[in-house]
Amino acid sequence: MPYPYTPPDYYLLDELLSDEHKIIRSAVRDWVDRSVMPVIEEAAQNHEFPLRFIRELGELGAFGPFIPEKYGGAGMDHIAYGVIMTELERGDSAIRSAASVQTSLVMYPIYTFGSEEQKRKYLPKLASGELIGCFGLTEPNHGSDPGSMETRIRDMGDHYLLNGAKMWITNSPIADIAVVWAKDDDGKVRGLIAEKGMKGFSAPETRNKWSLRASVTGELVFDNVKIPKENILPGIKGLKGPLMCLNSARYGIAWGAVGAATDCYNTALQYSLERKQFDQPIASFQLQQKKLAEALTEITKAQLLVWRLGVLKNQGKATPAQISMAKRNNVEMALKVARETRQILGAMGITGDFPMMRHMMNLESVITYEGTHDVHLLITGADITGINAFGIKAKNR
């Protein structure tokens, strides 16, 4: 770890957090310092996800913090979830991604749309990390437009038959279960739980990523997979199901991005005070101060945005469009902060001794998944004008 992590709190936002939130933050920060920081650079360079993180995240309670205790969660509020995401993404977006997927894309739908038996069967083991889950929505031919998905389930009387393929699925190669979205005989989107080992179900890995290298990504391939009827999520029909999951995940990402940004800022500030050129610390040059001052301004705005969004989410008032705005703003903010602060380090900034390049490359995925930067802008545009600009097909739906 090049410098101690002392993230900025320029507007004294700490005063808006409860003591419990601060204990949560220090716990997750300690875990990241102890378990992630010593190995993350090498893991990213080697394009591998240390599997022990899953067990440790489970022990820490980072999976499903807002899921009730009776299902193995911690029963915390949404600000707590946000604080956890910020600390994890300070370590690496890959770690936060694993927690996001498990919490918001696997546990959340099972908790919200699942039967009591499904909740009892899966949630406690997902919370502890005994089971790894993944979320299959995106397909080779349908990314931003998941409503056009081709994956199908056919009612065979006593079971369903699942056919199709999903792509870009975080953790699919290591997952034990997959929450899969597919259309039924009526063309309605349904959610189901596919288990590894079911005949005809495979999950090949996608290699050669320059981004989220410490996260496993892969496909889900279903070739006449028999899905028992009790594996269908009974509580939801339609695209609203996956979109509600994405809402929860995007909310966490908006918080997470702040962690990546503060890690970059913290590193650049300390480096600039130490590094001398022309006999002066580079922090004394106006051009470097501009980068630092602008980074801190943007970080502070992003912190305020997610804090307020968290309050609204706790009150059940955060709208999907508000969440889109925060995800879009904060991820772009983090990406820009990573780029600018990397320059402050000159050549040192391109090495793995400092975190900027890793965060910067990771954030290229983060700005793409869970709705691209463009798509979130279209969501805001549609929300404020009432006019959908997603394209002719979307208008007719």
Add this chain to the structure above:
Amino acid sequence: MKILVCISNVPDTTTKIKLTADQSAVDLANVQWIINPWDELALTRALELKETSGGKIEKVTVMTVGTQSAEPTMRKALAIGADDAIRVNAEPQDAYFTAQQIAHALKDEHYDIILCGIESSDYNGSAMGNMLSEFMELPAVSSVSNIEIDGDQVKVNREIPGGYEVVEPELPFVAVVQKGIAKEPRIPSMRGIMMARRKPLKVVEPAEAEALTEFVRYEPPKPKAACKMVDADNVEELVELLHNEAKII
């Protein structure tokens, strides 16, 4: 058997310490507070002992002398795994004052092992544990680097130059522990943090007690002077500088 762990609430070790304008006190605005690192390790060892005792150790209690502002730190100790907590509602003034408060609060309580960190990372006085044993009229073992429970006997390793000695103190006793007592402090889990909400935190009012120390003034250390590099072959210049500039030879 019951274990008590004394906990002091100290500024986070990464805090940049600032003084008030008149240098009469440390400026505590925006300081993050933590469990004193030695106490955190003591708590970790106490919990390990409890978990491996097969029910013999009934509970681990944490105790502090501090105002309301110390409660988050106590909640964290509960989140890590302590069963209950006691807070003596007073601003800790010095070791003498703190030890008297704890001794007084424990008058009607019984603990078999009382653990104190060898020092606290704020004022590093290294006096509280031994003063406490004196006020409580209990035996004390200091520089403790390990505690094991073996049947009814407690075995304590005490660091001495070149090794350690094994002591078997009579119970109850005070152990003043140093860093080797546990490998690393426990990180509370999210479930532990939620459970801590429901654990008892008893507040007791302080006794009459005086402090024997008065803090007159604080001074920050002088900034480090620039480092002068001398060529490895140039011994003459080095000697000259040590003699005339550093004036140490």
